[in-house]
Amino acid sequence: MKNLLKLEEVAMFGLSIYLFTLTSFSWWWYPALLLFPDIGMIGYAFNTRVGALTYNFLHHKGIAVVILLAGWQFGNDVLSLSGIILFGHASMDRVFGYGLKYPDHFQHTSLGWMKPQSVPNDGN
Template identity: 60%
Template sequence: MKTVLKLEEFAQFALSIVLFSQLPYAWWWFPALILLPDISMVGYFINPRIGAIGYNLGHHKGIALLVGTIGLLTQQPILMLAGIILFGHASMDRMMGYGLKYSDSFKHTHLGFVGNHAK
């Protein structure tokens, strides 16, 4: 099942690249920005609860879709870009096993524990 989920996330990441290619930005903006959503982890310097809230907001695909859709409806390429980057980043993270966080530990995610390779 984990392989199927990772393939699904890969497909969503690929979709983010396709959507990005429709925007009026040079290709290098995608790799330059794809890790930017990880700034949402800064709350972990305060405590795991605040860190999880920030991380989950920055990695929630629903928020990414909302931002991108608002950009599409208002014809604002910068918002479309933000939504696509957020969506692509969340897919990339989940493809690598990083899920939305529980408030007790950075390693405790909705996909299991990060680094736990048990099948």
């Protein structure tokens, strides 16, 4: 099931790329902006509750779709691009196991607990 969910996220990431091709922006805008939503992690400088709030706001696909639809409705290309980038980034993150965050800990996500990075044993 986990692989099926990842495949679904890959498809949504592909959809974001397709939607981007429908815009008038040069191709390099997509990769240049793709990691921008991670600016939401700045909230963790305050505490985990604020960090989860800011991170989740910029990684919630529903918010991304609303922004994209608002851009289409009002003919605002920048708003449309923002929604596409937010949607694509959220899908990419979920492929790598980064879900929405709980306010108690950065590694506690909607996809479960992230595995801690293994630290090589240097023999000491």
